[in-house]
Amino acid sequence: MVESGTCLFCGATLHGRSDKKYCDDMCRNNYHHNNKKDTIILVKNTNAILLQNREILRLLSKNNKTLVKKCELVNRDFDFDKITGVHKTKKNEEYRIVYDYAYRLVNEHEVMLIKY
Numbered sequence: 001m002v003e004s005g006t007c008l009f010c011g012a013t014l015h016g017r018s019d020k021k022y023c024d025d026m027c028r029n030n031y032h033h034n035n036k037k038d039t040i041i042l043v044k045n046t047n048a049i050l051l052q053n054r055e056i057l058r059l060l061s062k063n064n065k066t067l068v069k070k071c072e073l074v075n076r077d078f079d080f081d082k083i084t085g086v087h088k089t090k091k092n093e094e095y096r097i098v099y100d101y102a103y104r105l106v107n108e109h110e111v112m113l114i115k116y
């Protein structure tokens with residue numbers, strides 16, 4: 001008795017070898033095509049948010065260092081989770097990098113922006 005699974009693409013019950021993942025090559029190709037499409041959409045959306053984040057930081061930055069109210073970022077739909085890197089200073093302050101800008105949460109209401 002061979003345990004049967006379901007096709008990763010169409011969900012049909014599979015018979016035969018237990019390591020089978022798809023009904024046939026068509027389902028396999030469709031599955032990979034969809035995955036690729038999802039990846040492209042995900043990357044595109046993430047890039048758009050990163051670019052928007054950078055633009056917000058650029059607009060709000062007046063000097064090399066600018067202290068702004070956190071709500072100014074929130075109001076512009078800044079996405080605090082989309083960053084390109086993290087930098088910790090010797091004082092253990094965490095700067096979150098967005099390309100060539102970075103921000104640090106100073107307290108609940110204020111954010112320090114720097115041109116990185």
Ligand SMILES: [Zn+2]
Nearest residue numbers: 007010023027
């Ligand atoms: Zn299938």
